[in-house]
Structure formats: structure tokens, C-alpha cells
Amino acid sequence: MSQGLHLSLRNVTKTFQADDAEPFTALSGVDLDVRQGELLTLVGPSGCGKSTILALFAGLTLPSGGEVLIDGAPVTGPAFDRGIVVQQYALFPWRTAQANVEFGLEAKGAPRRERARELLELVGLSGYAERYPHELSVGRRQLVALARSLAFDPGVLLMDEPFAGLDTRTREWLQERFVRIWRESGKTVVFITHDIDEAVCLGQRVAVMTAAPGRIKKIVDVGVQDERRVDPAHRRHVWSLLRDEVVAAREMERKVAASHG
Numbered sequence: 001m002s003q004g005l006h007l008s009l010r011n012v013t014k015t016f017q018a019d020d021a022e023p024f025t026a027l028s029g030v031d032l033d034v035r036q037g038e039l040l041t042l043v044g045p046s047g048c049g050k051s052t053i054l055a056l057f058a059g060l061t062l063p064s065g066g067e068v069l070i071d072g073a074p075v076t077g078p079a080f081d082r083g084i085v086v087q088q089y090a091l092f093p094w095r096t097a098q099a100n101v102e103f104g105l106e107a108k109g110a111p112r113r114e115r116a117r118e119l120l121e122l123v124g125l126s127g128y129a130e131r132y133p134h135e136l137s138v139g140r141r142q143l144v145a146l147a148r149s150l151a152f153d154p155g156v157l158l159m160d161e162p163f164a165g166l167d168t169r170t171r172e173w174l175q176e177r178f179v180r181i182w183r184e185s186g187k188t189v190v191f192i193t194h195d196i197d198e199a200v201c202l203g204q205r206v207a208v209m210t211a212a213p214g215r216i217k218k219i220v221d222v223g224v225q226d227e228r229r230v231d232p233a234h235r236r237h238v239w240s241l242l243r244d245e246v247v248a249a250r251e252m253e254r255k256v257a258a259s260h261g
């Protein structure tokens, strides 16, 4: 399996231009390094540019200024070395779990059946290979989606709130499995979440962003944890960094709403 890759943003700016409006700066002067094989969680107030950072790493959008680098080389577009997992990952409903995972392998022309079985085993779903998505719990569907992203054997996994909207038990169950999968696979992971506990219990480091235009306010070093446990000191630290940004983002939203109405 491919090992993790090193990701960098160097002084990245991203501006969006709508036809009838002033250009909007979503990111301004963002510097970030995601180390090879690390699991970095990314938190910040709504609209601060978290998904935009993921899209830049994915190559789905290009920066307006600065550089986006993978192992030192500029990102020019999407490629198989980066896999994406989002909240509502669409599996093919007419394919079994096994066939959904094989889909990724078809695209790569690899020996499919055996590899798909290995990936289902890695995510803990060996016994579910012949089930269709509707026969699986929401949590297990998300694990099939993860296995499918891993089928391309990317060095990087980009995860945009993959466990949001799930009940607490399912979420904790997925978090626990995910940490194990990350350890075994050695991938570099950037994981966006709104949930501070999730950020602190999953991330080796937690990057906290400012309100828009987003930049990295601080990176909190959580370290490697043996168990899925939240250290209250880390939780407090992340929240203290985030609090003012959430207030600023709300204030901005209020001003925008007032100017429109």
C-alpha cells in the first residue's frame, strides 16, 4: 500500500468572483504543512474555508495566489493519489459492498476481487461483502465508501465531515475504526469536523482556522493517543482558540444579512 504524502499550502489565497458582486476572499495567506502519514484535523467557524482547503488539496480548484504542493510538486488537478470521503458518500445502490469497492479497482485495472476483499477486511467488513448498501447500517455504508476511496491506493485521504449527521454511538464506533485503519494504512489524512471532541480525539494535530478570510490561527499538538480519549485540556485549548472566531463569523453573517434586507 502507498505510504502517506506530504501536503503544503504556501501563502495561499483563494478568491471567488460572482458575476454581480465584489470578489470574495475565502482564504488569505494560508500556510499549512500536513506531514507524511499524519492525521490532521481541521476546525473553524462555518464558512471559514475548510472545504476550500480540501478542494485545493484535491485539485478540484486552483489557488488565486500562493502554492499548493504534494511532496513538493504543485497540484495541477485531481489524481488518484488523493482520495476524498464526504458526509453523504454515494455508493452504487445496485452493487454489493464488494462490487462497490471493486469499482475503484476497475478504474485502476488491478486484480480486483482479492484486493477488494482485503480492503473490506481492513475496514472491518469482511462479513458484509455480499450485502447491498440498503442492507447496511449508515455507519457501515460509510466504511464501504472509505474502502472504495482506499481502493485507488491514494497517499492522501481528504475527509469532509465524513461522520457528521450520525448518532453519537455510530460516530464513536466509526472514529475508533477509522483511527485503526489510519494506523494500519499509513495514509496522510486531512479531516474536517465541526465537533471539537472529534477533532481532539482523532487528530495528532488540530489546525484551528480564523473566521473568513480563513487562515490557520494555531495548530494544537495533541500527540498520538493510544485510546480514543479526549483530553479535557486539549478540548479547552481548541475551544478557547475557536470561540472568538465563531463570534466573528456570526457577526459577519449578521452584517451580510442586514445589508441584504
Ligand SMILES: Nc1ncnc2c1ncn2[C@@H]1O[C@H](COP(=O)(O)OP(=O)(O)OP(=O)(O)O)[C@@H](O)[C@H]1O
Binding pocket: 016, 017, 018, 024, 026, 044, 045, 046, 047, 048, 049, 050, 051, 052, 053, 212
Ligand atoms: N464556488 C464558490 N463560489 C463562490 N463562493 C464560494 C464558492 N465556494 C465557497 N465559497 C465561499 O467561500 C467561503 C468558504 O467556503 P467553505 O465551504 O470552504 O467553508 P467551510 O469552512 O467549509 O464552511 P462550512 O463549515 O459551513 O462547511 C464561504 O463563504 C463560501 O460561501
